[in-house]
Amino acid sequence: MRYTLTLVLILVFNSAAAEGWEDQAVFGSPDAENTLSIISSTDTALFSPMLEAFIAEQPNVTVEYFVTGTSDLDRRVRKTPEAFDVAISSAMDLQLKLANDGHALPLPNILHPSWAQWRQSVFAFTSEPAVIAINRSAFAGMEIPESRQELIEAMRARPEVFRNRVGTYDVRQSGVGYLFATQDARASETFWRLMEVMGSLNARLYCCSGDMIDDLTDGTIAVAYNVLGSYAQARADSGKAYTTILPSDFPTTMMRTALVSKASTNPKRAEEFLQFIVTYQSNGHHTQKALPPLAERQNGTERANIALEPALMTFLDTLKRNKFLKEWQDALIQN
Amino acid sequence: MTVKVAFSGSLRNRLVVTLIGGAALLALLLFFAVRSYAVQIAQSGQDSILEASVTSILDAAAIRNGVIELDLPYSALSMLNTVADDRVFYAILENGEFLSGYQDLVGQTDLMPSGFLFETRQIRDSSARVVSANRLLIGADRRIKVQVILAQTQDALSETLSEISRNAALFGFCFFTLVAGLSFWATKNTIGQLDKLTHSVTRRGPHDLRPFTKPVPREMAPLVTSLNSLMMRLEQSFAQSEDFIAEAAHRVRTPLATVRSYAEATLQRVDKEENRDAMRAMVKAIDESSRAAGQLLDHAMITFRAGHLEQHPLDLVELAQDLVLRLTPIADMKDLKLELDSPQSVPFSGDSVLLQNALRNLIDNAMKYGPTESSVEISISHKEAVQIKVCDFGPGFPAHEIDTLTKRFQRGENAKGTIGSGLGLTIARDVIEAHGGEIQLSNRSGGGACVTLSL
Numbered sequence: 032m033r034y035t036l037t038l039v040l041i042l043v044f045n046s047a048a049a050e051g052w053e054d055q056a057v058f059g060s061p062d063a064e065n066t067l068s069i070i071s072s073t074d075t076a077l078f079s080p081m082l083e084a085f086i087a088e089q090p091n092v093t094v095e096y097f098v099t100g101t102s103d104l105d106r107r108v109r110k111t112p113e114a115f116d117v118a119i120s121s122a123m124d125l126q127l128k129l130a131n132d133g134h135a136l137p138l139p140n141i142l143h144p145s146w147a148q149w150r151q152s153v154f155a156f157t158s159e160p161a162v163i164a165i166n167r168s169a170f171a172g173m174e175i176p177e178s179r180q181e182l183i184e185a186m187r188a189r190p191e192v193f194r195n196r197v198g199t200y201d202v203r204q205s206g207v208g209y210l211f212a213t214q215d216a217r218a219s220e221t222f223w224r225l226m227e228v229m230g231s232l233n234a235r236l237y238c239c240s241g242d243m244i245d246d247l248t249d250g251t252i253a254v255a256y257n258v259l260g261s262y263a264q265a266r267a268d269s270g271k272a273y274t275t276i277l278p279s280d281f282p283t284t285m286m287r288t289a290l291v292s293k294a295s296t297n298p299k300r301a302e303e304f305l306q307f308i309v310t311y312q313s314n315g316h317h318t319q320k321a322l323p324p325l326a327e328r329q330n331g332t333e334r335a336n337i338a339l340e341p342a343l344m345t346f347l348d349t350l351k352r353n354k355f356l357k358e359w360q361d362a363l364i365q366n
Numbered sequence: 367m368t369v370k371v372a373f374s375g376s377l378r379n380r381l382v383v384t385l386i387g388g389a390a391l392l393a394l395l396l397f398f399a400v401r402s403y404a405v406q407i408a409q410s411g412q413d414s415i416l417e418a419s420v421t422s423i424l425d426a427a428a429i430r431n432g433v434i435e436l437d438l439p440y441s442a443l444s445m446l447n448t449v450a451d452d453r454v455f456y457a458i459l460e461n462g463e464f465l466s467g468y469q470d471l472v473g474q475t476d477l478m479p480s481g482f483l484f485e486t487r488q489i490r491d492s493s494a495r496v497v498s499a500n501r502l503l504i505g506a507d508r509r510i511k512v513q514v515i516l517a518q519t520q521d522a523l524s525e526t527l528s529e530i531s532r533n534a535a536l537f538g539f540c541f542f543t544l545v546a547g548l549s550f551w552a553t554k555n556t557i558g559q560l561d562k563l564t565h566s567v568t569r570r571g572p573h574d575l576r577p578f579t580k581p582v583p584r585e586m587a588p589l590v591t592s593l594n595s596l597m598m599r600l601e602q603s604f605a606q607s608e609d610f611i612a613e614a615a616h617r618v619r620t621p622l623a624t625v626r627s628y629a630e631a632t633l634q635r636v637d638k639e640e641n642r643d644a645m646r647a648m649v650k651a652i653d654e655s656s657r658a659a660g661q662l663l664d665h666a667m668i669t670f671r672a673g674h675l676e677q678h679p680l681d682l683v684e685l686a687q688d689l690v691l692r693l694t695p696i697a698d699m700k701d702l703k704l705e706l707d708s709p710q711s712v713p714f715s716g717d718s719v720l721l722q723n724a725l726r727n728l729i730d731n732a733m734k735y736g737p738t739e740s741s742v743e744i745s746i747s748h749k750e751a752v753q754i755k756v757c758d759f760g761p762g763f764p765a766h767e768i769d770t771l772t773k774r775f776q777r778g779e780n781a782k783g784t785i786g787s788g789l790g791l792t793i794a795r796d797v798i799e800a801h802g803g804e805i806q807l808s809n810r811s812g813g814g815a816c817v818t819l820s821l
């Protein structure tokens with residue numbers, strides 16, 4: 032390796048927990064002159080290849096990488112905007128609202144297609160579909176469902192197999208889970224029927240894709256609905272216990288976005304970092320373990336990304352959110 | 367002879383400045399008019415979208431189980447998408463109480479407007495268009511007034527406006543250049559008419575006092591009319607002067623001739639020698655006066671005619687022959703012969719009255735100062751230039767005075783005892799010079815004076 036100087040320090044778990052972080056890491060020499068503080072909802076493992084490449088290009092920068100959930104990320108950036116230079120999240124709606132509320136720094140020098148950025152402030156750099164992940168053993172000898180409708184039928188047909196063994200995001204906690212759910216609900220009524228079926232099977236609710244995949248791998252659950260494709264893909268080879276399905280009826284594809292905090296203490300570096308990730312993502316450094324690239328449409332299909340527009344704020348409206356959560360709870364939590 | 371004309375400003379500059387200034391003013395006016403109109407249109411475009419959005423939000427409000435429910439439509443914010451990614455803020459209120467959205471929108475807006483209330487104000491550091499509207503919901507036991515305040519920043523609008531401003535400025539500039547070019551052309555054209563008139567005045571001959579009859583633009587008619595009347599008066603005054611000189615000569619000579627004939631007659635009858643001497647002196651004085659008056663008037667006439675010389679084709683030989691014929695009786699009295707030596711004809715262009723007068727004075731001198739019983743030689747030649755020569759066989763010009771004899775009233779010392787006024791050579795010189803030639807006095811080596819006129 033050329034980057035002998037690159038030092039990856041994964042700090043001990045309890046020190047991270049002290050601040051309430053899911054994970055925390057430092058990339059690059061700790062005594063470098065510039066520090067870049069990144070708050071992200073992306074697991075360190077998925078992001079580290081990109082960060083290491085960045086450090087290799089800019090050896091005098093230290094990157095502090097903090098991981099937390101999308102909703103918590105939004106809260107923290109609003110509360111202490113000066114603490115972070117860059118915010119990276121999969122919850123497009125929350126990121127867009129941060130920019131709308133004036134928390135993002137416009138970066139007019141970054142050239143990015145208009146559909147993949149908003150106000151030159153929020154920059155998308157991945158296209159990641161929500162997928163259905165299925166434990167192979169639960170469907171042994173059965174046909175693997177291709178769409179939501181087929182999943183509903185499969186679950187109705189064998190409730191005994193799926194009782195207590197279906198999982199999805201707890202949309203009350205997870206920002207990206209809420210984004211997926213609301214976009215699904217916009218697209219089709221099938222979503223509500225699926226939720227009702229899952230509710231009747233006493234579905235398990237998760238904060239994050241990672242936990243869902245863990246439970247899927249060890250067989251605790253047989254079906255995970257709306258898992259992040261990138262996470263599932265990254266771990267699909269570990270045992271081949273599960274398979275992922277892109278629902279054929281309608282897709283829900285999220286774009287991971289990055290923004291520079293308006294209160295950033297190092298805006299120049301932060302801008303360089305954003306420029307780096309958008310170019311890096313378009314240059315095809317993609318292995319199975321890394322984040323997928325940005326694509327306007329997935330090859331061939333009508334797989335449009337969720338549009339980066341002010342309408343994303345609709346479901347963040349308190350009244351609308353309360354109503355949605357109530358309906359969601361009515362459907363999913365039935366006992 | 368030209369008199370320097372005093373200027374006060376330039377007509378051309380004044381015209382150009384006025385026209386171009388006017389064009390600039392118009393272009394500016396055009397720019398602002400187009401811009402303000404465009405602002406109105408662009409603003410009303412944004413307003414109508416905001417209105418539609420607010421309407422769709424209000425339509426989504428309903429009372430369910432006594433509680434207000436507002437299912438914010440996705441399209442309401444979606445339709446506010448702009449190329450400049452304008453920011454959007456909204457607030458939903460129930461009977462004036464904040465329900466959801468952006469709380470900082472509330473309070474600055476009139477809480478209960480009727481219909482749609484539009485205003486532009488600063489929201490979170492950017493200029494935004496704010497619309498506010500409400501709707502009354504009637505439930506089973508209560509009435510709820512739902513109010514929606516919706517704001518959108520104006521980045522896209524200002525982008526559009528700056529583009530329109532650029533175009534309007536370009537438009538105004540083009541208009542200006544066009545009008546400026548036109549005004550230059552118009553000015554040149556107008557001034558050109560004056561130049562034309564000036565040219566036709568300058569091109570005229572010295573005696574061409576005919577009125578101008580070529581059509582001119584109406585505005586110039588008064589100028590041409592005054593010019594014509596000025597020329598008419600000039601012509602009249604010329605004619606009067608000429609008439610006056612002729613009349614004066616006649617009026618002076620006639621009574622003098624009468625007095626002289628009386629004096630001569632009296633001389634016959636007077637016997638006393640001293641009385642006869644007095645009468646003779648009287649006759650001589652009358653002769654002197656008569657000669658002086660004649661020469662003076664001739665000189666005046668020549669000065670007048672030389673000022674605006676009329677040139678007609680004539681034959682110098684014919685002119686000289688005519689003169690010799692008229693002077694022969696006088697020459698005969700002195701036993702003098704007038705000998706003319708010339709080719710068949712010498713054509714020339716000039717004033718025959720003046721030329722004849724000049725030549726007569728020269729022959730007159732030759733007869734007066736030359737000896738009797740000799741001859742006066744008049745020769746006309748034209749080789750390269752035309753030359754007229756008058757020579758006699760007298761004593762010649764007094765050598766020391768030869769350079770001054772052409773001056774006015776200048777007589778030589780040999781002229782004592784002869785009647786004369788000293789204007790003869792002056793008249794000859796003035797006539798020759800008016801025709802562009804020169805006079806030369808010389809004495810022949812064999813005796814005798816020669817006057818050469820080179821034309």
Ligand SMILES: Nc1ncnc2c1ncn2[C@@H]1O[C@H](COP(=O)(O)OP(=O)(O)OP(=O)(O)O)[C@@H](O)[C@H]1O
Pocket residue numbers: 657661731732734735736758760761762763764771772776777778779780781785786787788789790791792815
């Ligand atoms: N042919 C000549 N021979 C000698 N002297 C001459 C001759 N012609 C002119 N002069 C001299 O030149 C003088 C000027 O001549 P000019 O003709 O001007 O005047 P004038 O003969 O004296 O008077 P008038 O006006 O009556 O002719 C004369 O007075 C005379 O002295």
Ligand SMILES: [Mg+2]
Pocket residue numbers: 727730731786789790791
């Ligand atoms: Mg004379």
